[in-house]
Amino acid sequence: MGKFDDNERIILNVGGTRHETYRTTLRTLPGTRLALLASDSDIESVLDHLQQVPGFIEYNARNNEYFFDRHPGVFAYVLNYYRTGKLHCPADVCGPLFEEELSFWGIDETDVEPCCWMTYRQHRDAEEALDVFEMNVDNGDDEDEIGKRLGIEDVSPTHGNVSFWKKWQPVMWNLFEDPYSSRAARFVALASLFFIMVSITTFCLETHEAFNTIINKTDATRSNDSTLDAGPQFEIETDPALTYVEGVCVLWFTLEFLVRVMFCPDKLEFVKSLLNIIDFVAILPFYLEVSLSGLSSKAAKDVLGFLRVVRFVRILRIFKLTRHFVGLRVLGHTLRASLNEFLLLVIFLSLGVLIFATMIYYAERIGANPADPTASDHTMFKNIPIGFWWAVVTMTTLGYGDMYPQTWSGMLVGALCALAGVLTIAMPVPVIVNNFGMYYSLAMAKQKLPKKRKKHIPQGGAARWLAHLLQGRAARHLQQHAGRPVPGYRAQDAGAQPISAVG
Numbered sequence: 001m002g003k004f005d006d007n008e009r010i011i012l013n014v015g016g017t018r019h020e021t022y023r024t025t026l027r028t029l030p031g032t033r034l035a036l037l038a039s040d041s042d043i044e045s046v047l048d049h050l051q052q053v054p055g056f057i058e059y060n061a062r063n064n065e066y067f068f069d070r071h072p073g074v075f076a077y078v079l080n081y082y083r084t085g086k087l088h089c090p091a092d093v094c095g096p097l098f099e100e101e102l103s104f105w106g107i108d109e110t111d112v113e114p115c116c117w118m119t120y121r122q123h124r125d126a127e128e129a130l131d132v133f134e135m136n137v138d139n140g141d142d143e144d145e146i147g148k149r150l151g152i153e154d155v156s157p158t159h160g161n162v163s164f165w166k167k168w169q170p171v172m173w174n175l176f177e178d179p180y181s182s183r184a185a186r187f188v189a190l191a192s193l194f195f196i197m198v199s200i201t202t203f204c205l206e207t208h209e210a211f212n213t214i215i216n217k218t219d220a221t222r223s224n225d226s227t228l229d230a231g232p233q234f235e236i237e238t239d240p241a242l243t244y245v246e247g248v249c250v251l252w253f254t255l256e257f258l259v260r261v262m263f264c265p266d267k268l269e270f271v272k273s274l275l276n277i278i279d280f281v282a283i284l285p286f287y288l289e290v291s292l293s294g295l296s297s298k299a300a301k302d303v304l305g306f307l308r309v310v311r312f313v314r315i316l317r318i319f320k321l322t323r324h325f326v327g328l329r330v331l332g333h334t335l336r337a338s339l340n341e342f343l344l345l346v347i348f349l350s351l352g353v354l355i356f357a358t359m360i361y362y363a364e365r366i367g368a369n370p371a372d373p374t375a376s377d378h379t380m381f382k383n384i385p386i387g388f389w390w391a392v393v394t395m396t397t398l399g400y401g402d403m404y405p406q407t408w409s410g411m412l413v414g415a416l417c418a419l420a421g422v423l424t425i426a427m428p429v430p431v432i433v434n435n436f437g438m439y440y441s442l443a444m445a446k447q448k449l450p451k452k453r454k455k456h457i458p459q460g461g462a463a464r465w466l467a468h469l470l471q472g473r474a475a476r477h478l479q480q481h482a483g484r485p486v487p488g489y490r491a492q493d494a495g496a497q498p499i500s501a502v503g
Contacts, residue, residue, distance in 0.1 A: 011065035357387030395421025
């Protein structure tokens with residue numbers, strides 16, 4: 001076994017932990033920071049190269065070691081990558097920290113082994129999931145935080161020349177948009193929730209016969225129309241009390257919508273929001289119906305009839321509840337994140353429906369009466385398209401019973417169809433359930449995230465005086481008690497060569 005010279009060994013002090021390896025080991029990954037460190041045996045040439053590398057490095061000539069102020073635990077995995085050629089991810093280190101360390105040492109993240117790739121990707125998936133929840137759960141957001149979110153961080157509310165608009169815009173926006181920002185915002189959210197429930201209840205009661213009156217409009221129609229024998233004309237009129245209640249609800253929704261439009265920090269993002277589009281679409285028909293109700297022309301009546309048909313858009317207000325309930329918001333994000341699984345489920349069902357509808361059509365014709373030319377008198381499956389409905393109902397295990405096979409061969413196909421449906425639906429559903437569980441746990445974690453305290457950073461002369469004082473005390477302490485060189489504090493007398501490269 002060959003013996004290496006001492007000159008080929010290199011000592012790396014990373015975060016206080018000393019590692020010793022060979023220069024030839026560090027040269028196995030060209031282009032990385034450690035490979036550059038071991039590229040030349042001439043120390044001056046190595047230090048000249050390192051001066052061009054972003055980061056901080058210190059070479060201690062007394063101990064012949066290089067010091068990096070980085071995470072020592074992660075570096076053990078990095079150094080092992082040079083030794084074995086396999087990069088594994090530690091399970092006890094947060095993903096963003098490991099990613100940052102890889103970037104510092106110049107290692108590509110795609111070099112992570114397949115066995116650790118899912119562990120490495122977990123943090124990124126969690127970050128992407130957290131980004132979709134724009135919850136603003138920090139109950140104590142100060143005015144600087146709000147101003148930064150609205151793009152007016154350069155204006156301080158305590159400044160004398162701040163305008164009324166810039167002072168109250170973040171306050172009003174959070175009042176109607178963020179239920180967790182203040183007590184007043186919670187009251188507005190409860191009021192909005194109350195009007196939503198009243199509006200939906202009114203919408204449902206309008207269809208009940210107890211609140212509808214049938215009015216004979218035949219005489220009025222004949223007196224206003226020159227045509228004869230127009231036939232009886234009837235019209236259903238809703239109880240005016242429900243109309244008044246709906247009007248009050250619409251007034252609140254209109255006020256809420258206009259305030260949010262006026263104080264929105266980004267009008268384009270506001271217009272692109274699906275919930276805001278739903279708000280506008282649910283409000284508009286009421287005003288159109290009120291404005292056209294006094295007109296007697298045929299065109300106006302046709303428009304009124306159409307508006308009464310499209311009243312169902314008012315039920316879309318139920319989606320406004322997503323602003324107040326985290327579970328509904330999680331459900332929406334889960335559906336969007338599970339589009340691939342839903343598409344896979346639709347493909348599986350479509351294939352099964354096509355196959356079993358065809359099979360049941362021909363299976364029911366086995367043993368048919370020879371005198372029947374269509375062979376369909378004894379069966380409910382007259383054609384394959386009718387079998388589509390039966391296959392969907394059977395594969396989803398609903399079984400309405402409106403169509404069923406009547407031959408032994410058809411019953412066999414029906415049994416196979418039900419079993420295939422159970423297996424087909426059972427495959428993508430767990431993935432969707434796992435997505436919901438992940439999103440819900442992340443949403444709860446973000447909602448309970450404590451507010452970060454502000455750190456006081458001295459400015460101006462006080463900062464310079466404090467930095468000078470701390471540096472002097474620390475340097476004297478280290479030199480007197482530890483005998484260690486301090487970069488920038490007479491380091492040359494201690495035998496060290498401080499190097500600080502600026503990126």
